Amino acid sequence: MSMLSEFKQFAVKGNVIDLAVAVVIGAAFGAIVSSLVADIIMPPIGVITGGVDFTELKLQLTQPVIENGAVVREGASINYGNFIQTIINFLIIALAIFSMVKAINSMKRKEEAAPATPTPTKEELLLTEIRDLLRDRKPL
Incomplete structure (x- = not known):
């Protein structure tokens, strides 16, 4: 192949x-x-x-270099606000997915808990057929 x-x-x-x-x-x-x-x-x-605004929170390590009003080199910073925002996003997404999975599992449990009608055995089918034949038989 x-x-x-x-x-x-x-x-x-x-x-x-x-x-x-x-x-x-x-x-x-x-x-x-x-x-x-x-x-x-x-x-x-x-x-x-x-x-x-959490996304604006940061710890400035070095200042940016500015010449003639233009930024020549960006300053180094630890943007912990973005990290906090990402954690909040993750927690909300995880909660939403957990809720959806829990709802789906609940529906599945209800579906599984519903009693299924048992299929009759061969003997039951035969007895049902005999009963119907005897009921429908004309008296002698």
């Missing part, structure tokens, strides 16, 4: 397609959660903390 046909067989399998769909949906979900954090959750937190 050639490498190209082997790759084609691999790529067409349902697992790869499902994975590709999951990646695209995951990226879109990440964008939604990022917007939720940046546009809805962080502004009230900024108001509570006195207008602090």
